[in-house]
Amino acid sequence: MNGMAPAKSAHEWWRGAAIYQIYPRSFQDSNGDGVGDLPGITQRLGHVASLGVDAIWLSPFFTSPMKDFGYDVSDYCDVDPIFGTLDDFDALVARAHALGLKVIIDQVYSHTSDQHDWFAESRSSRTNAKADWYVWADARPDGSPPNNWQSVFGGPAWTWDARRGQYYLHNFLASQPQMHVHNREVQDALLATARFWLERGVDGFRVDAINFAMHDPELRDNPPAPDTGKPRTRPFDFQQHVHNQSHADIPLFLERLRGVLDEYGATFTVAEVGGPDPDPEMKAFTAGGRRLNSAYSFDFLYADRLDGSHVAEALGRWPEQPGTGWPSWAFENHDAPRAISRWASPDQAAAFGRMKTTLLACLRGNIFLYNGEELGLTQVDIAQEDLRDPEAIANWPMTLSRDGARTPMVWEADTPGHGFSDARPWLPFGPDHPALAVDRQERDPQSMLAQTRAALSLRNGHPALRWGEMTVIEASAGHIVFERTLGAQRMQCAFNLTDRAMAWTGGNGRIAMAVNGATATELPAHGAIVIESDR
Template sequence: MTAVSQSVLAQDKDWWRGAVIYQIYPRSYQDSNGDGIGDLKGITARLPHIAKLGADAIWISPFFTSPMKDFGYDVSNYVDVDPMFGSLSDFDGLIAEAHRLGIKVMIDLVISHTSDQHAWFIESRSSRINPKSDWYVWSDAKPDGTPPNNWLSIFGGSAWQWDPTRMQYYMHNFLTSQPDLNLHNPQVQDAVLDAVRFWLKRGVDGFRLDTINFYFHDKELRDNPALAPERRNAATAPAVNPYNFQEHIYDKNRPENLEFLKRFRAVLDEFPAIAAVGEVGDSQRGLEIVGEYTSGGDKMQMCYAFEFLAPDVLTAERVGEVQKAFAAAAAEGWACWAFSNHDVVRHVSRWGADVVDRIAYAKMLAAILLTQRGSVCIYQGEELGLTEADIAFEDLQDPYGIQFWPEFKGRDGCRTPMVWDAQATQAGFSSAEKTWLPIPVEHVLNAVSVQEGNPDSVLEQYRRFLAFRKQHEAFAKGDIAFQPADGSILAYTRSLGNETLLCVFNMSAVESDAVMPQGDWQELSGHGFASSVENQKIRLPAWGAYFARHG
């Protein structure tokens, strides 16, 4: 990329709209020092893979200083790199190389809570009268000694933990070692916004905001009401978790968050071309909250909800329902869609357990994701069609899985190391004798080295389709209009200016026909799918797709 085009890229404030963002889980991407754990230098070495894939940006899951009780999502220092991953100098090198390759860098910011090893919490818990005594959510016990209300932790049990020094409970939405910050306190807001500026000054292009709707709690600590059984949804927490039994209106999703998000956006706007995507962890009000947080142009540029991360099998009807629901809830907003990430079962397994031709299935799903209205997140290994790994109990690392085993096996199955070279030690991920999570044999058989250069592979299809997507701006920024779902046939148009693109998918394992819409359609090529048209009918092979242009 030339210096001129890099400059244009850097100044495009709208770069995030329709961007393809590649998520990296740093523990599992590339180990550069042979300790069995991925690191920042490893990511830097593999950036050419991402550039060749055609992604616009990367999102790196947390690499900050942490005791790693929740693998980096328990931060003990917001402005430094954990030695496990390297140093600030290594991060600067990563930024420089990514920008040289034309790749934006977004980092995962966790500000709803910290680690209990953070200096702020150590001071806060030391007494009730210290300068940071109100930096976390503390409360006296009820007269009978029980917690102040019925709030539950996503990781199981009460959201309150007794502290014998202060003789009070502190709130934790996640692990007991992850106390919640009290963002009602302006000093806490100032402190986390200072951390935001620290990373912006180092050259990051944006943030992924973890659990963005958990930032504020109800000051009155009112009990959450019960949720009717028919409204319970396992998308926010595993079905075995009683967290799903409550309507979470007081422990998260509070209206005060909107003013804080405006403050956050104002900091972003101090720098050129910065964007943020918020994770809305709520299966009950997800799209409604996305609408609130992305409206008005003064809060988040985009958010993603859990609709496409849920276990419900993806169908033609489901795709249309989600997009229409988003349009109704967030008319001004912008979504960022993902089918997989570091917290859910990989989508090829989650939806395709009974699918025989997983390769064709993975290709079709990629094309659906990459033609939705909104930005897109691709999770590492997704471009290889990787399935969920089956991790033995003795190899589990995730406290969530250990807590609910065997009904819920945790998140380790989607976090196993990336597979680069089928002939190399640990599939090219590490020279260590043992990696932090085992590498499944079936993944090694789908390594980058196996798929690269094979035109029929999932990897080459991702590369091909991302290039195809870039040729038509309507895919990134255009409107979407659905035709009525017809069994397994999913059809919609993407329109921008004078160009309208037709997208038709056969979401079944048998050959099917779709009706060609009226109009002067010109079939498009270069996308990697083969279909035929005869007598106004599109003949689609199993898991096939068809694309045409009008205008």
């Protein structure tokens, strides 16, 4: 490294961090009920730390009826019994911190469960103390809903409630009523829940579906979406969502949230922003250093192939310039099909996976890995009778089930429960997953697990990869070459995204990493190379 230490620099801990997402139901079952839990996560944190990541992100574990598996919160300040207790959470945080891992948790600010005490009070009358904590509206003269808004999971975004004689808004399930986040009291209550978890040692938040947090108070109809020729499986897809979400006041609430986090020091916030054109909102939510630290990109989560031009375009939208936020990138998560199944044929999966992981480790921004991604787990075809995902059940068979990316981790190849549980798991294992188990890959120096560790070690050991500027040298659908630079250090990174060898004009310097037989003059099928030199 030319004498440069892999230093812990003056950069904030989160800038350039690698963050490992844990879906609690599917990580490790400690009590034999077939569902993962917090003590199970604590038990397996040594594996996570061994990857070389900086932090974990825990998907929801809060008290919930689990109609949307924790994203329908009925108590923001407690742990659902299926996952354990607050003491179990405290033990998890302590163990993570002892291993050098920060802890990030989800916060769901746009909606609650209909079983939350706040909603029970709000729906009881039009005059109670929380009457305006959710979005209520009168029926039209003919009794129909107040406008044409549609829910993400299918059907109108309004449900009638006879107790108030009004409709309430829900952008997702009818059991997920929309909070009235325009209301200052609601904001205060949400910020109080943030403080609750910060006091317990949490190091940051991923803010779920934040672009849904505020609506148009005039309740204007959404305009129709143009027909793109792609299949539309939900009424939601027939509209442009300009009034039921993305209100201009959301960044002002985020400034209040940032103020709370700043009280606790070097904490981290990342926004989840979905939709067909999320970039303006991602920029708005992270602008100026007074809002969120980063935004979580969906650029690659639903892409049907890994395209070098697309990578270059996505990275180019986040230049290093004052006032522009810091990006976060993911190839997989709990809502999207496994990338290895979207982007590679089964016979190419191993080689492609090693290249893909190396590319992710070389990107400018924060990077997220989803549990099982380090093993190359594939998307599982879940039978209709085994579906748990409410969206997939409602739209089967036209919507690809999110369950297929939520199946349990495989720790041991040859035990009945594959080290995850002694009971029948809440979702079935993939038939090809036992061969990808952690214990098998630990013994294979060419495994995806070994390459994940090597790629993260490369990133952690080279400041230019973690914090440096990025300049694309060339890009096409089938390849990308870029440089990462910081100070005197330059890292040239080249990737062949195809299953055919290609020649390239390599840079001069020391080969820091070569994947799948890559050299300074040739990139074999799915080859990747990183070359270090001085500027």
